Amino acid sequence: IRQISLFYPFSTFKFKVSKTTQSNPNQKAKTTNGPSLRFLLLFFSHKSTPFCSFLHLLFFELVFEGSEKKKKMENEAMAVDSRGIPTYGGRYVRYDVLGIIFEVSSKYVPPIQPIGRGAYGIVCCARNSETNEEVAIKRIANAFENRIDAKRTLREIKLLCHMDHDNIVKIKDIILPPEREKFNDVYIAYELMDTDLNQIIRSSQPLTDDHYQYFLYQLLRGLKYIHSANVLHRDLKPSNLLLNANCDLKICDFGLARTTSETDFMTEYVVTRWYRAPELLLNCSEYTAAIDIWSVGCILMEIIRREPLFPGKDYVQQLGLITEVSIALDLFTPKPNTLVSWKST
Template identity: 40%
Template structure:
């Protein structure tokens, strides 16, 4: 029996084919542009104007994606809204189509060879480097946001948590609320966070837990593009796990740091284990990181005394030999991975340095190594108060940019 397709109000230009995914904001369908026969993906963003914060997030994502033009970053093709309505609540976003994402591939009986991993990582670094040159940080790089086609082409997607550099510093009230959590641990509960006046985007919950850099975990007052490099390193490790000689059984693949909690913003309050007076379980995110990189780290980047005492309370742990995880890893793969997973962000390899690593010499291509011509400058990138009527009008303005 064929899949029943929803009746989306997307007009005659697009024809839905099949459902390919479901995200935070709604379903994603493979579709066809009937005018040129091109395969695309359409995301249905439901009830977007019922929550001002979520509407801002989606608008920010659209604005950011409009400013980025790189072969390794997914492009928006069209934005579809009702033509004659002042109270529309759904938005349809047509984007470049990709056959799969890395998360799905990791869970499938698909294997990569060393050359494929190299080319995929090269593209990911090129796309992220371009993004940073436009003053944009992704802040949620993970396998699910890495789209891959059968020809090994790669595109970074989902810019819902992205920000421009000029918006990275936390607002004073939010920052103070965050700092309180070193003294008053609360569960990772939306109602609790709302009581403390902490929005979802500014709590430090940027980056899905398993790919979250140490400086973000420790709630550093300022963090930079180095956090994306850490996340890319975690993605690199999962790609290496798809090489058959590293992990023969695909069902045994796992993220490098699969934490079950992340102190202090989402601690395991059921544990009795304490460090410097704070709860910390064996499977806490920072614990798992130390089990791999070791505890003998340069902590000079940590600015909060409580955070530093907490880190120093971990028992001495030597770094793990990553060859235990990846027996077939090459010396150049190992060197790059370790440099991307430097605990101190100031000592982490930069993306420029990564491109010049000998690992990438066989695949370098000037067509991928382009930089943004100017910093991104778009209409909406803030936490300013905006009423829903104005948000709808901004959406209409952004739609017109795609149509012109």
């Protein structure tokens, strides 16, 4: 008994009560001193009685073989999830991605891996077996429940199908539903990029002046193409600028974009607050392409500073931050007379 107690002292074993009371869900688990089941079984396994031998065998059957069976079942379940479940005669495959049903055409083969998630739904990467290229598939759940969200989805599809530019993300495919009557979710396949500018800014990746210039050049190049089609993006921000390992930049997310030729009043509440132009903060119903240029300036400063230029918590503070910077710039901006005197000297 002394030899065993050196390795299995009673004081080191505790029973853990992990259940919490309904009245206090934050209550920590209670512990009670006492010998563990494993210790008792190991202790009695040294006895020669048939009952102790039976306990010994029962312990290993329940604990060790049971855990092996559990691991085997988990591995089999993971294998099924990775392969997916064929549906509609094998024309489609259903995957369980983070607890969300992801049903796509069978030409998109595993691995189906999640690469993004937001209010719109989930984005997964997959490989098109017909073209052998990797794509990013965005699932928009219940796309037709909300009229505004449905219009934004349709607007993005229509615009991107007509746009063809190196600095604008391309739609590779629109996955048709297996049945028209069950058409609830929209699946759009885009060209796959490695990351977005927001992730780069928040990372420890060093950026040089060459990066600043190249990012700005590509952003303005793509924006010029968008504006040439009389379209305003209206939601430019770092997370909507996709990048790859070659530092190629592509503008994405045209859900809030619209043409300037539309005659009805424009929506005031567009663009994420930190990148919103003053005319939008002041509820101007008519605005121009200048709102996108303002967003570009905010993005450029965020790339250089590695933090937002105007991180307002609400629209009042946002206007205050912009006003402070504007006053400071006016103090240091040379007046026309000063420029003339400098030129004459």
